[in-house]
Amino acid sequence: MSSVPHTPTSAPPRRRRALPPLGKGPHTTRLGLVAVIATFGGLLFGYDTGVINGALAPLTRDFDLTPVTEGVVTSILLLGAAVGALFGGRLSDRFGRRHNILLLAVIFLVAAIGCVVAPSFEFISVARFVLGLAVGGASVTVPVYLAELAPTERRGGIVNRNELMIVIGQLSAFVINAIIGNVWGDVEGIWRVMLAISALPAIALFIGMLRMPESPRWLIAQGRENEALAVLEQVRTPERAAAELAEVHDMAEESEISDNQDGQTGGWRDLRIPWIRRILLVGIGLAVAQQFTGINAVMYYGTQLLTDAGFSASGALIANTANGVLSLTGVLVGFRLIRRFGRRTLLITGFGGTTIAHLLIGFSSMLIPEGIGRASVILVFVVIFVFVTQATIAPIVWLMLAEIFPQKFRGFGLGVSVLFLWLANFAIGLFFPSVVDSFGITATFLVFAGIQVLSLVFVFTSAPETRGRSLEQVEEDLSTGTIAVINMPENIDGAAKE
Template identity: 45%
Template sequence: MEHYLSKNPASGPNSKTRTEPLVKVITAIATLGGLLFGYDTGVISGALLFMGPELQLTPFTTGLVTSSLLVGAATGALVSGSLADRLGRRKIILILAIIFAVGALGTALAPNLEVMLISRVILGLAVGGAGTTVPVYLAEIAPANRRGQLVSISELMIVTGQMLAYMSNFAFNEIWGGEHTWRWMLGIATLPAVLLWFGMLYMPDTPRWYALKGRFAEARDVLNRTRAKEDVDWEMMEIEETMTAQAQEKGSLRDLRVPWMRKVFLIGVGFAFFHAATAVNSIMYYAPVILQNTGMSTNAALFATIANGVVSVIMVMIGILLLGYIGRRKMAALGQIGCTCCLFLLAAISAFMPEHIGSEVNLLRSYLILGSMLLFLCFMQGAYAPVIWLMLSEMFPAKIRGICMGGAVFALWCSNVIIAMSFPVLLASFGLASTFAIYGAVGIVGIIFVLKYIPETRNRSLEQIEHYLREKYDEERVMKAQKRQKTARQAG
């Protein structure tokens, strides 16, 4: 392993070359998928306040409207991963842009609950597909020394989309108000979907996908356009060494019979599940509902929710900078521990501070809950969120990267479905304090998982990560087998 890592000590993660202009253009266009991801998941927080009477929503159907997108997202993640391996990352993003536009128009024009649910599922297919495909596309096309920052821009665009959703929710309510405001909130997402489609028409696919299909000349051509001249040969050599054998047969779920591949996949699935189980989306989707529950007016709750978006954007920017100095594993642990502590803080404030002082609403309690939500987002967006999409896009073997990414993101969205469906019901049944305490208890399990299983992938090319994890887990398997044999001999 050391020999492999030292072949090109001045290349890869250690290269000092600047990012080529085409890579920046590709990142700007592809991450419109992240912007749509963020807007379409964030806009529902404000729209729910207005669509209730027209669609006759109950606490259960409110959860259904919110989680229907997540059900679609789980399906989209699972399907798009394997399709991206088969058809290419670029083609899938083009298809997703069309689905984004159709879903946005469907939700905006929905005449009843049934059409709204169908449209939200369609929109979810695009959201899940974007969460799976865009990070992989960026990870495979980015130079190794800039991969962390460029892939994390997708997360920046997600939270920017959520911030724009909160701002548009407030603006539409201020300018037009009325019961049909929610339709404009949902429909405006059609515009970036059209931009994404037109932009991706002119973008290349990734060199690693071309190589996986045995199209090495096209892979080199993309490298020539996206790398400094001195980095092309060594990266092409690494890709060829890793991909030549894999290009002979199509990757499939059968590859998960290989012990080290199966372990990496399961770690990715667990990582994605516990990230979503922090209940971040209960805060992002239901922030106005939570603040209304504490006594804030509708307008004040919508305005205060903008702070969630602003803090998220600022903290993701800080997180992207930290990726250049702190290991992925440390950032994940910091995010998981910090988010879990904030959930218990929210539970404590909700439980021990009175809702009313005399006949007046205790606004101090409302603002402390808002402050705790913002602190939660500092840990989530500044440490955890930049790492999750990055690590999932880089830790899986090239042969089944799309399949594994799809499975992991499927687990993430399944966790989100549970959170989105359970939150309104738990809130109505047990109140804020018990709801956040339950999520905090799940967070403790997540802390144990992250500390025990998450590997470090910083300062390695994608090919080096694959070699490192294969050798690491193969060695662990051998050591466990030897330990069992020694125990058996001692017992005999």
């Protein structure tokens, strides 16, 4: 089954020449350093979303929070992230990816300090909303920055280093929470120490990005081709840099002709174009489906979930670190899977696996008597669910959102898609405690299982395959409707070995 073709008014694009091999040398080290520095944004993303998991109990005690205000403190960051994702994409299109990451580092630091000194529930809620602006901005800017700097052959692995840093950030938060909570858990205001640690990677991100280059594709879009070539020569061999510059330049010229004919502007007006409207809906669908796996319900409320399952408070803090460990392990396994299998194959496998995991969690809660035995079984199935999600769905969705939108529409399209991702995340963060409290673990996870079936149908019928194609080829294929929905692209060669 193929996507509905878009009939261009210009002549069909010519077949593109194969790019020279990447080669090895100082440029390889430089590209690796750029990826490490930029993904400190992902580390902050992970730590700031995961730290509330262990900080919530002492925070509740100090501010006398109710279940409703607990949900607000947890989810207000996600509402801020939705706003940050929408505007972060537009700002990165206008001012550049690097500039945006520098700005986000400052916001991360200021908001972290605000959370630490918060004197009241209202103050910390505002501070966490501002922190969410930075999290949302990073979630759309960092993957695009990495995708536009990475060569086609390595794009999957490099972009998903951001997902690796996200889960490292979450695992760090879980481990730090467990240590601090078990050693100094009775100290008043101990949650402030947990939140303060995020200031360190924010400082590292700002200092590191001062020496990093701008995205070459963004520079070309601004007509700054000499600067773009200089950037490419930092992270490619000279021959490869020149060839990539020519490819991007040719695609930009063809895109400009198409834009003039179709009226493409890089904003809301582009939704009049059928293929852009369709791919935006696919992006939104993938983003929402990723969140309704329930992965972040476990990341935010794992400690409370395990307490409800039967663990003691201190035991739940320690057991919850297993979620972080399996999350990290899953992403590492996902790195290998991305190099061997298509995006669609991994998405379909992932949604099938999460459906089974949710059913096992729900039925275990219903059929096994209360006690440490039931708690241990539920923990096993929860960590299996986390592993499957992080090895397949989570990294693939972020990767595809960075791949599927055309250059002129990329920041805006990714921003809108991630806006919906964070709104779905916000809804789960706000209502999950109340739903579990009202209906129990069994009903909650059986509902999640039903949602996974719907997501599986959506992916099978609508998600395109993008593996093994440059960003320019993806744009060309989507605009002409030549990417197959079910089949892999026909021209999969060495470039597919990401």
